[in-house]
Amino acid sequence: MARRVLVATLGFDSRFQMKTLTQLGSGGDIKGISLVIIVRPSTGDKRAEEAERTLVKFCREILGVEVLVLKVNVLDPPAAIGSITGALRRIDPDDIVADLSGGMRLLIMETLAALLAYKRNRSNLRIVLWAEDLSGKVDLDPKIFSLPQVTESDVKILEVLVRKGSLSLKELASELSIPRSTIHARLRKMVDEGLVSRSRVDGMVAYTITQLGLAVYRVESGG
Numbered sequence: 001m002a003r004r005v006l007v008a009t010l011g012f013d014s015r016f017q018m019k020t021l022t023q024l025g026s027g028g029d030i031k032g033i034s035l036v037i038i039v040r041p042s043t044g045d046k047r048a049e050e051a052e053r054t055l056v057k058f059c060r061e062i063l064g065v066e067v068l069v070l071k072v073n074v075l076d077p078p079a080a081i082g083s084i085t086g087a088l089r090r091i092d093p094d095d096i097v098a099d100l101s102g103g104m105r106l107l108i109m110e111t112l113a114a115l116l117a118y119k120r121n122r123s124n125l126r127i128v129l130w131a132e133d134l135s136g137k138v139d140l141d142p143k144i145f146s147l148p149q150v151t152e153s154d155v156k157i158l159e160v161l162v163r164k165g166s167l168s169l170k171e172l173a174s175e176l177s178i179p180r181s182t183i184h185a186r187l188r189k190m191v192d193e194g195l196v197s198r199s200r201v202d203g204m205v206a207y208t209i210t211q212l213g214l215a216v217y218r219v220e221s222g223g
Contacts, residue, residue, distance in 0.1 A: 003032065003094050004032045004033050004093060004094060004096070004097070005033065005036070005037055005095075005096055005097070006024075006037070006096075006097045006099065007037045007039065007084075007088075007096055007097070007099070008020070008037070009040070009099070010039065010040040010102045010103055011048065011051065011102045013051055014058070015134060016101035017055055017099050017102060018054075018055065018058055019137075020099045020128055021036070021059070021063060021065075033065055034065070035066050035067070035091065036067045036068070037067075037069075037088075037091075038052060038069045038070065039107065039111050040069065040071055041103070042072055042074075052069060055067075056069070068087065072110065074104065074106040077110050077113075080107075080110040080114075081117065084110070084118075085114045085117055085118050088115075088118045089118070096119060096126070097126050097128065098111070098112075098128065099128045101128070101130040112145075116145060126139060127139065127141075128140075139211075141194065141211050144211070144215050147215065148195065148216065153178065153182070153186050154195070155221065156176055157183065157186060157187070157196070158196075158214075160172060160176060161207065162209060162214065162217060165208070166207065167206060168205060169183060172187075187207055190213070193212075196208065196210060197210050
């Protein structure tokens, strides 16, 4: 069984995927990648074929990682999504890194739909997107595609964490003039939903807003 896989959408250029694999390697994570799944359209010109050959060679000969190439009909979304989810079910990975930087929009959206359908809890799915010029990348929390409902108190807590950074329960209660018991109950729920992270710093439990929490706050506050 493949423990961890990289799913990569591919167009005419393999630089995005090679960059992701190189970064995983520099961090020592490549040892955990047992398979690279390349998703590309079933029809393509010589540039697409060359990009596939380049990436496959890089994976197998340079990194020593096995490759599976999935060619899907992007004009038939149900079939494309079914092909990708079917492959994932057969492989049954524990963790997925998904580089959705390459390929046409239809391919990227179908691959994303398949990933979200397969990893319903989304806890072990990491989505990577590179800028067109490879100047930087973002790691997206998959939960961002279905933001949780929040209360007015939740938004106030998030707003303070945006302004102040990591805070303890006592500090949050002081900032908001809300009973500690009330804030503690909300924080437990917000940690469970991935809006806030909980860590111990110098013996003190501190709460920090997450990427998902920041997205929710921006939506609720209008920017």
